[in-house]
Amino acid sequence: MNNKNNETIDTPTYENGEKMYVATDCIIFGFDDGILKLLVFERRVKPKQGELSLIGSFVSPNENVTEAAQRVLKEITGLENIFMEELKCYSNIDRDEGARCLSIAQYALIRIGEYDKQLVEKHGAQWYEIGKLPKLVYDHDQMVEDALERLRTKSRFYPIGIELLPKQFTIPQLQKLYEVIHQKQLDPRNFRKKVLSLKLLIPLNKKDKTGSKKGAYLYKFDYKKYKKLEEKGFNFSIFK
Amino acid sequence: MNNKNNETIDTPTYENGEKMYVATDCIIFGFDDGILKLLVFERRVKPKQGELSLIGSFVSPNENVTEAAQRVLKEITGLENIFMEELKCYSNIDRDEGARCLSIAQYALIRIGEYDKQLVEKHGAQWYEIGKLPKLVYDHDQMVEDALERLRTKSRFYPIGIELLPKQFTIPQLQKLYEVIHQKQLDPRNFRKKVLSLKLLIPLNKKDKTGSKKGAYLYKFDYKKYKKLEEKGFNFSIFK
DNA sequence: TCAAAAGTGTTGCCGGTACACCCATGG
């Protein structure tokens, strides 16, 4: 047993490390009338003035990464307590030409009717439809691609899609959301049957008439019941 | 449109950020004769000398986080090209009392027969059975818990469990692995039927006699075929 | 009155689950 050969591992003293800048970037999804959108931000200052980027910030000494992302999100949209999840750490050495800087990307799902439009405008942020997104700065394109992939895989087994809909929503709306996320047409009869069989939608006996003349019944998601089921290993899967 | 109110967001100049130490820690799983194990490491130096911790390192200026983790893994086990995936970034401000330091945890799945025993011993690392694990330093307990959770959820839909078995394995071995990971007894007849129906195991027409007198047929996993299926949205799920 | 979307029901089939017996072999 000899300590000298492996000092870099056995002795993680701080002199061995080099400090780095740590940022967080938010991939903010919204769903508006059948269209999946992303909130991006036009840089008003150098470097890369005028180019599009995700919304982000450095992580301050007095906060952890999650708190930093929540702070940014609130500053830009006015929203708190929204669905946000860590995506991945981006750490390539040349990802930011200015200095060694890594970013922990987080993706957020927001109800597009609820954000503060004035705040968003003030920060030069705009919604872009997924698929019509221009080039973003640095590795932000990659982040968006990865976030989309995560949204697809995760929404297959967890009801996170609900976070993109208004708190009261109709079954056709929910179906449309799944179709857009998964790029796949679904049979409305089977979709309805499947969704209702899960017994996780609470009928509100109210109709939403914006989508059709007949109107569609509104539901809300039974979060409490879902939480209980989830603990027992239940999976909210719409697809087989 | 006014630039002055939002400089902290619109102008991510490096003066606004504070640099931090960035580390990576590896949660290394192994599967040995029906038992799921973790490779942990006894610290030989201060601080926290003699206590148990995960294997980790600071991220150097000339490498990204993945490379750092691969470096550590090779230094300790001699292994390269093994399954490793980012788990989560741990960034609480007081997680390391010495300095502001965040860690990007990665979990790795290794074939327990293949690592370099001498190297492991030299670094003071040892295998512990999951569930009989003593307290680890800092937030490493939390990392292990999160990694286990990830292993459970991910192995439900992706064949990552295979990474823990020898390259040639038997169906009873595979079943045992699933049982241990998911803490659940499975019916051997149904398990076999299900696994074979996926057509992803290549029979080797050889028997492994270490487990029984009769011997069990050996198989290997068809990675190429799986890759193709995965691209089409196929899911390797053993459970419903 | 009609176009457009919402809502309802049936059937066949595949796959999951439950369950019992024979096989091979080393000791």
Next chain:
DNA sequence: CCATGGGTGTACCGGCAACACTTTTGA
């Protein structure tokens, strides 16, 4: 020869997929 684990077959049932028609109502 027998204990131990490995391997095979069947029958039932529930859930998924495919598919056509009626309802509502604003324009």
